[in-house]
Amino acid sequence: MAHSNSQRGVCLPMSERKRVTIKDLAAEVDVHYSTVSRVMNPATRHLVAEEVATRILKLAELRGFRPNRIAAGLRTQRSGLIGVVLPDIANPVFPPILAGIEAVLGRHGYVPIVVNAGVERARQRFVIDQLLARQVEGLVLATAERDDPLLDYCFQLGIPVVMVNRGEHTGRASCVVSDSxxxxxxxxxxxxxxxxxxxxxxxxxxxxxxxxxxxxxxxxxxxxxxxxxxxxxxxxxxxxxxxxxxxxxxxxxxxxxxxxxxxxxxxxxxxxxxxxxxxxxxxxxxxxxxxxxxxxxxxxxxxxxxxxxxxPVHDMGEQAAELLLRRIEKPQTATVVIELRPELVVRGSTGAPPGQG
Amino acid sequence: MAHSNSQRGVCLPMSERKRVTIKDLAAEVDVHYSTVSRVMNPATRHLVAEEVATRILKLAELRGFRPNRIAAGLRTQRSGLIGVVLPDIANPVFPPILAGIEAVLGRHGYVPIVVNAGVERARQRFVIDQLLARQVEGLVLATAERDDPLLDYCFQLGIPVVMVNRGEHTGRASCVVSDSxxxxxxxxxxxxxxxxxxxxxxxxxxxxxxxxxxxxxxxxxxxxxxxxxxxxxxxxxxxxxxxxxxxxxxxxxxxxxxxxxxxxxxxxxxxxxxxxxxxxxxxxxxxxxxxxxxxxxxxxxxxxxxxxxxxPVHDMGEQAAELLLRRIEKPQTATVVIELRPELVVRGSTGAPPGQG
DNA sequence: CTGAAAGCGCTTACAG
DNA sequence: CTGAAAGCGCTTACAG
Structure with missing residues (x-):
């Protein structure tokens, strides 16, 4: 029953077509799939004969091959995922911060998983656990309060963390804040x-x-x-x-x-x-x-x-992402506090005090 | 050199501690790791002796075991990831939609990957490719324009898609919109x-x-x-x-x-x-x-x-997520258009026309 | 009720 | 330059 519409010879809707893998490609070009793997990674491409490489690349293009980052991540122990924990995405401060984070992450081949952690302790932990189960490589926390137990939880788990917008004073995590x-x-x-x-x-x-x-x-x-x-x-x-x-x-x-x-x-x-x-x-x-x-x-x-x-909200996001990425590369890096320069925007709500105009 | 600080006997910082896996647990409880796997999944837990199960659960708790969803996903072909594509997160309409999406997703064990796709075609494709490489199981598109080529791209790829806020008229994808x-x-x-x-x-x-x-x-x-x-x-x-x-x-x-x-x-x-x-x-x-x-x-x-x-922005997000999840479960489900009921909020910017007050 | 095995899609030493 | 193999951490038929 479940397969009633997948008889041989019937063109399947795309959504049921199998994703193409390096093995499929390898079979078609008649090389070992490890060779395909080498070609797909720019860093190891030079290890294979140019003629073979171009043949593989061409076929990959044709078949719409997209390497499975998740499988690669399992093998390399790097998910390419960063968790972003917000207290409330609907607060207008966060979207631009998020945009900044995402911009930097994207440039480095990372992708953010964004969660609304709210204010309840239990929900916050749950959300962090979700993120960790997804093997995020690091966390950007915008939720932190002073002496936040959530932070303790993260340190206990040993996951790289950087804080944005709000800071903390124990020096366990880098922070990116505006100079209050x-x-x-x-x-x-x-x-x-x-x-x-x-x-x-x-x-x-x-x-x-x-x-x-x-x-x-x-x-x-x-x-x-x-x-x-x-x-x-x-x-x-x-x-x-x-x-x-x-x-x-x-x-x-x-x-x-x-x-x-x-x-x-x-x-x-x-x-x-x-x-x-x-x-x-x-x-x-x-x-x-x-x-x-x-x-x-x-x-x-x-x-x-x-x-x-x-x-500078967008900047704050960018800097936080960069700090986190650096820390992931080199876990020994000292934590820092980056204070960004705010500026005064004078508009109509300020003027001379009464009786002095 | 690289290992200079990981000699035996030295307590490693948490961040260098190995994640604990089902194999670790299995070895300690002295069962096969498939048994641990069965225990960790509530749906198969009944297959193992209660006494054994509790022993394993207890140890898992103690060791802070967190099943690797990504590895599981590789095996089951389900990443538990949903891509959310926004034109611009800084537009205040989207945060509440996103919050709605995330709320529903979370309830079903999914997690959103959010990306800003901007307006350039090339960037949009890049971003979708990124998402697909991460094996997202479906996409919520808030970017769509009428006859959006991005949509064609998604259909060609055969990935479940639902549109939110903006609709499309070909009926290829479900849409959740407000009744204009x-x-x-x-x-x-x-x-x-x-x-x-x-x-x-x-x-x-x-x-x-x-x-x-x-x-x-x-x-x-x-x-x-x-x-x-x-x-x-x-x-x-x-x-x-x-x-x-x-x-x-x-x-x-x-x-x-x-x-x-x-x-x-x-x-x-x-x-x-x-x-x-x-x-x-x-x-x-x-x-x-x-x-x-x-x-x-x-x-x-x-x-x-x-x-x-x-x-009803939050609702729209919720409904979109639910529709997408349903479609992922049953790809044959017919596409629908959900029109949510808007309401008029009368405040101070409307009044009688001049000369009629 | 439990174990042993195969396999998801990759990467990467190790040979040759 | 290329192949064969092991393994990342899981799940799940298949036996017993």
Whole structure:
């Protein structure tokens, strides 16, 4: 029954045609299949007579031969697969990072397996196990929180790991991040130069490296400018979301009633600030200036267009992939932290403080 | 030299520890490795004595054994890999689709390989070849244009394919799309009910199924409402981008000077309309109403918040993955077109036409 | 219930 | 320059 339509002589639909293998080719050219294998690999091609090689290559082309990378990988112990673990692909920061990763990987003959790991521990482990069962040669983690147990799990398993976007401080893995300290310096400098003297910061969750580092950066900048206590305040958003930003913004106004400028932990948080200001009937930037972080797509189309920090997301992906590949080649390579240079993009959400225009 | 740090007795870093295989386990429990194999597979586990099975399972746990899916796949001819081909991961429509795909795949023990195929023919073929070399069992294509040669290539190769977001009309592949006709009916009905009698449509590129179908849907809706010729117009945007939308919007005003409402091909195009209206000093929605399509993230934060069509992106991904999986199981399954139900989300960019408020 | 064997599609020393 | 063989880590008829 199952074979009712595969009688001899009937042309099978392509989907049922057997994939062609080196053995098929070898039989047809009448050489041993190891010779075919040598020809298919550019690095060993020179080992076989040119005439034979061209004959094989031509036939391979004709038959649409495609070497089975998976079989090769089994033999060579290299799958050519890299796992990319994201907390949430729908977060607009990740797609460009992923694009950067994929670009570099492709150039080196690798291919990414992308998974959404979410936030639950159990799911994260499951996903990593899936990846490992597929023999991924390394992992790019964009999920990591400070002291992330997932990281411990990876190290325990002995798989090469690099972190992107968020960092970690134990030095066990290389990280590619944007320079948060510089970013916050740019932000605060900009605000101060506009005349602001009462500035609040809505920090991201302290469990993330970005949350912590941006907060530190803010504090340093504020001290460098000798803002006195009472001229600045920091509150923490529960998460990097618009809604958490809105709530944190409310708290910030309680902590620092006279504030004229807000450095938001990221653009989503900044959007939450917009929401809050609108509710309160406060105008941006006339009453309160807002600076975001990330330069997400389309924040230039908000009203007002958001002044924010642009982080080189695509680059981050590329660098992370390169670091990982290097580490796979040479496992002894020292871990490094690559800090990429962010830049301030001034748009319409920042201006002089009220009464100073 | 290369082995200088792997002398006997020295504890190797984890990363150099050999992966444990069924043979290792078998040797330790003193059974044949085929027995271990049977135990590891839930479907054949009942074939072995319970006592033996538990002993093996326990050891596997202890040694952190993870069956090599790739080796298994080589033997069973099933890689458990699905290729997902996107035109551009950075386009906000795709991440949720991808999330939907991945969710279903994961539930069935599959894992996605995601690639950005871009728009160049050569790159697209290269990318598909890469995927095929990895023995992907099927492909989800989100790239497809009408009469896409890439599709021909896939069929020629005989690989199961399903299309998502964009469709194709030859019936060779199943498609999962949003119902464009309904979407445009909702859009035009909404506009007409607000009192608009002069409505323009900025169509997406005719080379995409969405561009063509939405245009047709617009025409049908307009005729159903018996709008006379001269009361509507259609222009085509060169691409689904903000800038192309801005240019097309300018053309639209030339084609239909008295227009009071625009049905944009998608949200990016709608943003281009916002840009154009602002340039011209026209207010939205007081002077001109605008409806988008897709309900991209954060279009609710634009000024005015964009009235648009929400398409069930996550669902589309899920359905596409399910269809593909079904087709892989039963290649003879008829191809289907699944049209998902979009809905109108009314926000601030639509209102009564001027002089009728 | 368990073992022994063949084989998935490759790569790569080892001979010749 | 080419062939023959072993083996990567599994699965699965086939015996017993």
């Amino acid at each position: 300290q510089l970013a916050m310096a740019l932000t605060v400098d900009h605000l101060v130069s506009l005349g602001h003297r009462s500035i609040g910061h809505i920090a991201g969750p302290a469990s993330t490296s970005t949350g912590e580092l941006r907060r530190e950066g803010f504090m340093q900048a504020v001290k460098r400018h000798r803002l006195r206590r009472g001229a600045y305040a920091v509150v923490e958003a529960e998460s990097y979301t618009r809604e958490a930003g809105r709530r944190a913004c409310a708290q910030l106004f309680e902590a620092l009633p006279g504030l004229t400028a807000i450095a938001a932990g990221n653009d989503l948080v900044a959007m939450g600030c917009y929401d809050f200001l609108r509710e309160r009937g406060l105008r941006c930037p006339e009453d309160v200036s807002v600076v975001g972080h990330n330069d997400m797509p389309f924040v230039d189309a908000l009203t007002p267009p958001l002044t924010t920090i642009r982080i | 006709q309904l979407a445009m009916a909702l859009t035009v009905d909404h506009l007409v009910s607000l009192g608009h009698r002069s409505i323009g449509h900025i169509a997406g590129p005719a080379s995409t199924s969405t561009g063509e179908l939405r245009r047709e849907g617009f025409m049908q809706a307009v005729k159903r409402h018996r709008l006379r010729r001269g009361a509507y117009a259609v222009v085509e945007a060169e691409s689904y981008t903000r800038e192309a939308g801005r240019r097309a919007c300018a053309q639209l005003f030339e084609a239909l000077p008295g227009l009071t409402a625009i049905a944009a091909g998608n949200d990016l195009v709608a943003m281009g309309c916002y840009d154009f209206l602002r340039e011209r000093g026209l207010r939205c929605p007081e002077d001109v109403s605008v409806v988008g399509h897709n309900d991209m993230p954060f279009v609710d934060a634009l000024t005015p918040p964009l009235t648009t069509i929400r398409i």
